Amino acid sequence: MKVMNYLNLNQHPAHLQFYRNRTNAFAEIYHAHQGMEILIVHEGTGTVVVEQQIFDLVPGRLFYFKPFQLHRIRMNELAQQSYIRSFFVFEPALLDSCLVAFPSTREFFQKLWKDPLSIQNISGLNTDALHNLLHTHQQNIEHAKPEHLLEEQLFFLISLMHHLKTSYPLTNYERSAERTSQVKSSSLAEKVMEWIEIHYMEPFELSQLAQAIHLSPNHISAVFKQMVGSSIIEYLTARRIRQACWLLKSSDLPIQGIGRAVGLGNFSYFCQMFKKHVGMTPYQFKKTPRM
Missing domain, CATH: 2.60.120.280 (Regulatory protein AraC)
Incomplete structure (x- = not known):
């Protein structure tokens, strides 16, 4: 991904x-x-x-x-x-x-x-x-x-x-x-994405999401995969990396602080995940000039 x-x-x-x-x-x-x-x-x-x-x-x-x-x-x-x-x-x-x-x-x-x-x-x-x-x-x-x-x-x-x-x-x-x-849609997948939008900067527990939506973890995971085409973890990771990209370009936060701000407090893991999904390290991405 x-x-x-x-x-x-x-x-x-x-x-x-x-x-x-x-x-x-x-x-x-x-x-x-x-x-x-x-x-x-x-x-x-x-x-x-x-x-x-x-x-x-x-x-x-x-x-x-x-x-x-x-x-x-x-x-x-x-x-x-x-x-x-x-x-x-x-x-x-x-x-x-x-x-x-x-x-x-x-x-x-x-x-x-x-x-x-x-x-x-x-x-x-x-x-x-x-x-x-x-x-x-x-x-x-x-x-x-x-x-x-x-x-x-x-x-x-x-x-x-x-x-x-x-x-x-x-x-x-x-x-x-x-x-x-x-008129806000009430589909289950959209409820999951709305919950993630509020909580993506926190450590993720599927049980907490399930409790908030009042459904079993297995049911939520299966329906989300069917409707969106990806797992909840894949969507959560994409949301975190997207926010990290935005913060790297728009803020003066240190790279380690940006990792914590998007729910990836382990600095080495954050750098590893960022490079995997973006193709460059957070430092390289931050230094890439913009128009």
Whole structure:
């Protein structure tokens, strides 16, 4: 289980893939990464786990994930089902600076980027218009000279934000966000994730979780595995490593203190787990420059 996908946004601030067929190469992992991610599903069905919620993944739906936000894509295991998606990861601050001349589009983008009540997915889009937009810019980007590549990529992202704002007005977004904040799902898996969100910085005991939810440990473990596709321990570890990455980049805490802050008080074990899931030591990750 690799938690941190590091996409070298320090070297180039946009990583765009159009209509990529991931049917035979897709790996179900918890991951978080530098930059904001937009995912558009063209073929395939499954689920998305993000912010202690589980959403249906279906063709025509768009998901977005904030920088270092832990999420997991799980495809349904159906024979002959293909998975084709477009995938855009970029530094949001750079796009935000490009949107200064377009205030209403910038306001819409900033809600997706920064609003704590953002709903993480957009459905009901005009798929024909969206495909036309993607195909047009895909051609421009693929044929761009290296010195013009970033300009074409940013122009596409500006156009995409304008399209989303026009197709999915801010008033609809605000109504959906309000509705989402009022109607909280009560599924068992989401209750487990909510409990972990409160207690991930403490030593974990499955019996304590079971007692809080009033079900047996075996039942909770089995249902969570069935609904999310991973064990509770795998999810807990991913949440801890994601928080450690965030603290390493955003705080002045010593590395040993960060281990304690995420529930991994044994310093050697924390460093071992971090390197296993991120691919580098906590010290190396902290020293890696950001945009």
